[in-house]
Amino acid sequence: xxxxxxxxxxxxxxxxxxxxxxxxxxxxxxxxxxxxxxxxxxxxxxxxxxxxxxxxxxxxxxxxxxxxxxxxxxxxxxxxxxxxxxxxxxxxxxxxxxxxxxxxxxxxxxxxxxxxxxxxxxxxxxxxxxxxxxxxxxxxxxxxx
Amino acid sequence: xxxxxxxxxxxxxxxxxxxxxxxxxxxxxxxxxxxxxxxxxxxxxxxxxxxxxxxxxxxxxxxxxxxxxxxxxxxxxxxxxxxxxxxxxxxxxxxxxxxxxxxxxxxxxxxxxxxxxxxxxxxxxxxxxxxxxxxxxxxxxxxxx
Amino acid sequence: xxxxxxxxxxxxxxxxxxxxxxxxxxxxxxxxxxxxxxxxxxxxxxxxxxxxxxxxxxxxxxxxxxxxxxxxxxxxxxxxxxx
Amino acid sequence: xxxxxxxxxxxxxxxxxxxxxxxxxxxxxxxxxxxxxxxxxxxxxxxxxxxxxxxxxxxxxxxxxxxxxxxxxxxxxxxxxxx
Numbered sequence: 001x002x003x004x005x006x007x008x009x010x011x012x013x014x015x016x017x018x019x020x021x022x023x024x025x026x027x028x029x030x031x032x033x034x035x036x037x038x039x040x041x042x043x044x045x046x047x048x049x050x051x052x053x054x055x056x057x058x059x060x061x062x063x064x065x066x067x068x069x070x071x072x073x074x075x076x077x078x079x080x081x082x083x084x085x086x087x088x089x090x091x092x093x094x095x096x097x098x099x100x101x102x103x104x105x106x107x108x109x110x111x112x113x114x115x116x117x118x119x120x121x122x123x124x125x126x127x128x129x130x131x132x133x134x135x136x137x138x139x140x141x142x143x144x145x
Numbered sequence: 146x147x148x149x150x151x152x153x154x155x156x157x158x159x160x161x162x163x164x165x166x167x168x169x170x171x172x173x174x175x176x177x178x179x180x181x182x183x184x185x186x187x188x189x190x191x192x193x194x195x196x197x198x199x200x201x202x203x204x205x206x207x208x209x210x211x212x213x214x215x216x217x218x219x220x221x222x223x224x225x226x227x228x229x230x231x232x233x234x235x236x237x238x239x240x241x242x243x244x245x246x247x248x249x250x251x252x253x254x255x256x257x258x259x260x261x262x263x264x265x266x267x268x269x270x271x272x273x274x275x276x277x278x279x280x281x282x283x284x285x286x287x288x289x290x
Numbered sequence: 291x292x293x294x295x296x297x298x299x300x301x302x303x304x305x306x307x308x309x310x311x312x313x314x315x316x317x318x319x320x321x322x323x324x325x326x327x328x329x330x331x332x333x334x335x336x337x338x339x340x341x342x343x344x345x346x347x348x349x350x351x352x353x354x355x356x357x358x359x360x361x362x363x364x365x366x367x368x369x370x371x372x373x
Numbered sequence: 374x375x376x377x378x379x380x381x382x383x384x385x386x387x388x389x390x391x392x393x394x395x396x397x398x399x400x401x402x403x404x405x406x407x408x409x410x411x412x413x414x415x416x417x418x419x420x421x422x423x424x425x426x427x428x429x430x431x432x433x434x435x436x437x438x439x440x441x442x443x444x445x446x447x448x449x450x451x452x453x454x455x456x
Contacts (some may be wrong), residue, residue, distance in 0.1 A: 012423035013158030022227075025181035027172065027249075031456055034169035034240060046382055046446060053434035076455065085167075088456060095179060097253055097373070104172075105246055108456055116448075118382035130383050133452035140243075141287075145435070176373050191299055193365060194347035221372065233373060242456070253373055259351070261365075262372035263299035274302050278369035 001060055001072050007050050007079035012089055020071035021094025025100040029108055031087040040121050040128075045087065047080040048116035052076075061111040067103040069094050074107065077119065108142045146205055146217050150197050152224035157234055165238025170245040174253055176232040185266050185273075190223040193261035197221075204255040208224035212248040214239050219252065223262065254285045258287065291315070291320070293358070297336070298357050298367035301343055304336035319345050320354040324365060336366070374398070376405070380419070381450035384426055392395070398445050402428050403437045405447060419449070427445035 004010070012028060020026050042095035056074055057079045064072060081087055090107045094100040119131040149155070157175060165171050178188045201219055209217060216238035226232055235252045239245040264276040296309045316322035323340065326333045333367070340354060346365040347356055358364070379392045399405035406423065409416045423437060430439055431446040441447070442446070 011158075012161065013156075016226065022179065024177055025177040026177065029246070030166075030171040031242070032169055032171065034167065036240075046428070048379070048381060048432075048450065050450070051429060054220065054432055056432075095181075096415060097174065097176070097250075101246065101250055101253075103173070106241075108242055108246075112456035113453055115455040116381070116429070116450060116453055119454045120382070130451065131454045133454050138452070143153075193296070193346070193349075193367065196346060199349055200351075212341045257373035258370055260372040261298070261346070261367060263368060263372055264371045265299070275368065278371050279321060280331070281371070 001064065002058050002074070003053060004075045005047065005056065006075070006077055006085065008077070010075045010077070010087070013043070013091065015075065015091060016072055019073065019080065019091060023070040023093035023100070024095050025097040026091065026093045027100040027104040028089060028115075029104050030089040033081050033083045033085050033087055035083045040083060041124055042080050042082045042122040043087070043121045043131075044122055044127065045080040046118045046120070048082075052078075055115050056111065059107060060116060062110070063092070063103045063106050066090075066106070067094060069098045069099065069103055072103070072107075074111070076111065076115065078116065080122065088122050101102050102126050106144055109137070112137045114140060116127045120133060146209065146224050147219070147253045148198060148202050148205060149220045150192065150201065151222060153222070154230065155222070155234070157231070160218055160220065160233045160236060161191075164236060166267075168215040168238035168245070169240050170242040170266055171236065171238045172242075172245040172249040173234060173236045174249050175234040178230050179227050184268050185228060186269055187202045187267040188227050188232070189265045189267055189272065191263045191265070192200045195286065196261050197223075200260050201222070201256065204259060205251060207255070208237070208248045208251050211243045211251070212237075212239060214244065214248055217248070217252075219256070221256065221260065221262065225267065241267065251289055254289065255281070257282045258260040258286060291358070291361075294363045295322075295326075296365040298362065298365065300303055300368055301336045305332050305348050313347060314358075318355045318358060319347065319352060319364065322358065323354065331341065344370070374444075375414060375444045377404075378409075378447040379446065380437065381448065382453055384419045386451050388415050397441075399441055401441060402430065402435060402439045403445065405419070405441065407409070427453070 010110040088095040092100045092103040121128040149245040162232040218236040237245045237248040347361045378395050430444050
């Protein structure tokens with residue numbers, strides 16, 4: 001299991017090198033800074049040092065307890081990220097595809113609403129609005145009950 | 146949209162270079178040759194030249210019609226593949242994670258049971274059993290009706 | 291009518307060749323299967339259990355009632371195991 | 374009891390600082406919130422609407438009835454937007 005909370009960019013390829021030996025299925029998810037309005041130049045991600053790594057690790061351990069994974073990785077960045085840059089990624093490895101897909105979706109649902117990160121849009125004139133949490137993201141957690 | 150049916154190995158990293166511009170979410174799935182019995186040295190993948198590319202393209206087009214994808218790729222190999230080698234991969238890019246995940250799972254479910262590939266296990270003494278299709282894989286298609 | 295008939299995986303192995311040209315008056319896939327099975331043991335071993343395999347006509351999956359009116363290529367193969 | 378109180382995102386902005394040490398006799402998170410809101414406008418703007426934010430005690434998410442008996446660090450922040 002690899003958990004990294006870092007400001008630096010990462011390479012998915014480097015993460016996957018040697019990842020999940022013995023697995024039949026590897027799923028990755030990458031979250032990318034998206035400009036929906038044409039007015040955004042970056043995202044600023046604030047986080048809660050100390051709690052962040054702890055809560056991401058707890059989420060990853062829940063996924064490992066629930067599915068039979070041969071490997072699991074989470075990288076989540078913070079700080080200022082330009083449009084088009086990768087914010088984070090998860091990777092899951094399992095014998096069969098259903099396990100790898102479900103575990104990756106579970107990780108994403110929990111990271112989205114339970115890991116202490118807050119996004120703010122940065123426009124051409126500086127900091128703009130904080131991104132609001134969506135009811136749909138909170139609801140997505142219910143499917144895992 | 147990129148569709149490749151080939152015997153040669155591929156690099157997921159190369160596939161993802163420039164993939165899905167404008168997307169907020171990229172999902173990849175890789176299928177790896179797995180040795181469950183400790184007796185397998187390779188898989189031999191037979192396919193139906195002519196029909197293969199056609200049916201994979203049709204499956205990809207169905208996914209594009211169903212979800213709002215900014216990009217989509219499928220690479221599927223055939224021929225002899227050693228344990229640990231990647232058999233195939235799909236990649237999907239969308240604005241939101243639910244679309245990217247669903248489209249990737251849809252592609253996998255259809256590629257598994259509707260693309261004309263047949264796997265046979267190769268043991269230390271040569272060709273062994275043909276891999277049998279699983280009822281669960283056929284059933285998995287029902288969720289998309 | 292002349293048809294290219296293709297066999298894959300264990301169906302190919304049981305019949306002993308990957309393809310052959312067949313002269314047939316079969317109206318449907320089912321008729322063609324009956325004609326092939328009547329050819330003898332190898333074909334019977336490969337094609338008599340219709341639930342164990344699939345059929346494509348001109349590279350599209352079809353069912354056994356599919357008509358062969360303008361068909362050029364018929365393929366028989368086990369359920370797919372891609373991915 | 375002395376508590377480290379941390380603020381994040383728009384809560385930090387409204388209060389005007391990221392953390393402070395607070396001397397309190399609050400038994401629960403709810404008591405602490407009342408005490409903070411009573412400090413004036415900035416705190417009221419940040420913390421009076423309890424449905425708009427979350428609380429962690431010693432880096433674990435808790436609800437407003439959570440007791441502060443052995444607490445050392447309390448954090449207030451908006452619903453998370455990670456991923």
